[in-house]
Amino acid sequence: MALRSLFLAAALVGASLSGCSRETADHATSEVDSAAHERAIRSNISDWLEQIRKRDAAVIAGHYTEDGVLMPPGAPASQGRSEIETAWREMMETPGFDLTFEPTAIVVSSAGDMAIDRGTYRFTSTGPDGQITDTGKYLVVWQNVDGTWKAMADMFNSDGQQPAT
Amino acid sequence: MALRSLFLAAALVGASLSGCSRETADHATSEVDSAAHERAIRSNISDWLEQIRKRDAAVIAGHYTEDGVLMPPGAPASQGRSEIETAWREMMETPGFDLTFEPTAIVVSSAGDMAIDRGTYRFTSTGPDGQITDTGKYLVVWQNVDGTWKAMADMFNSDGQQPAT
Numbered sequence: 001m002a003l004r005s006l007f008l009a010a011a012l013v014g015a016s017l018s019g020c021s022r023e024t025a026d027h028a029t030s031e032v033d034s035a036a037h038e039r040a041i042r043s044n045i046s047d048w049l050e051q052i053r054k055r056d057a058a059v060i061a062g063h064y065t066e067d068g069v070l071m072p073p074g075a076p077a078s079q080g081r082s083e084i085e086t087a088w089r090e091m092m093e094t095p096g097f098d099l100t101f102e103p104t105a106i107v108v109s110s111a112g113d114m115a116i117d118r119g120t121y122r123f124t125s126t127g128p129d130g131q132i133t134d135t136g137k138y139l140v141v142w143q144n145v146d147g148t149w150k151a152m153a154d155m156f157n158s159d160g161q162q163p164a165t
Numbered sequence: 166m167a168l169r170s171l172f173l174a175a176a177l178v179g180a181s182l183s184g185c186s187r188e189t190a191d192h193a194t195s196e197v198d199s200a201a202h203e204r205a206i207r208s209n210i211s212d213w214l215e216q217i218r219k220r221d222a223a224v225i226a227g228h229y230t231e232d233g234v235l236m237p238p239g240a241p242a243s244q245g246r247s248e249i250e251t252a253w254r255e256m257m258e259t260p261g262f263d264l265t266f267e268p269t270a271i272v273v274s275s276a277g278d279m280a281i282d283r284g285t286y287r288f289t290s291t292g293p294d295g296q297i298t299d300t301g302k303y304l305v306v307w308q309n310v311d312g313t314w315k316a317m318a319d320m321f322n323s324d325g326q327q328p329a330t
Binding site for chain 1: 234236237238239240241242272274275276278279281283302304306317318320321322323324325326
């Protein structure tokens with residue numbers, strides 16, 4: 001009986017210790033993965049910039065969560081991929097349109113489910129007096145949706161006064 | 166020897182099981198606490214609005230993390246509490262200044278360390294032709310700093326064209 005209890009106890013120790021060490025391993029992996037998450041977000045941004053060059057509004061809208069929100073200056077927010085696709089299409093139809101952006105800082109939440117991404121942008125268009133260049137900043141909150149990072153909110157504004165329209 | 170091992174094994178089971186159940190309890194608490202975290206953020210927002218009524222730029226700057234970033238339209242970002250305090254002081258010195266804002270959605274990360282807060286604002290000032298009202302939207306990313314929620318990034322922009330200045 002004592003031996004049987006000993007085996008039982010030893011088995012329980014093994015089970016519960018391995019449970020705990022698996023937990024610890026998960027935490028360690030999740031911390032290491034913060035860099036992997038950041039790389040995945042940066043890779044999304046590279047794809048996004050390429051899709052801007054191709055004027056592919058539908059694919060760009062796919063970078064947002066289903067109920068994601070685009071919050072541009074000078075217009076109310078667009079919510080959902082359909083509204084966001086329209087907003088991107090209209091923006092990319094601006095005469096002389098060009099847009100690039102670059103992250104300044106990306107911080108991933110400890111569980112790897114949310115991330116903040118802020119950076120700068122450079123927007124070019126053609127006005128009545130020639131080329132207009134607007135530089136500004138953006139703030140995107142990313143959400144990890146089943147292993148893929150999607151933008152749940154995307155906001156930007158200009159560093160300078162908006163050119164008169 | 167068998168008995169001593171049994172006691173040792175039983176002690177280990179007790180220690181490791183209690184360690185594991187404490188872990189489980191933490192997880193359960195953290196999920197339940199999502200609502201508590203949201204309440205804490207809403208309470209911060211109430212305080213912040215009251216401090217705006219009192220024009221208390223120094224206290225408002227304390228709502229940001231040490232290296233927090235304020236990203237207003239029409240100006241480059243301000244980083245750190247000192248720059249942010251100056252930016253708020255200047256904004257609140259606008260003739261006829263009044264500002265209110267209200268969250269539309271707050272989502273807390275699963276580990277309770279980061280949260281997205283987006284909403285709307287109403288900014289009033291006095292121009293050469295009388296009162297000017299600007300309505301727009303904001304996006305704040307909150308970080309849980311040792312149990313207190315602080316804004317790590319705060320951006321806003323207008324829903325309409327900026328009034329000419």
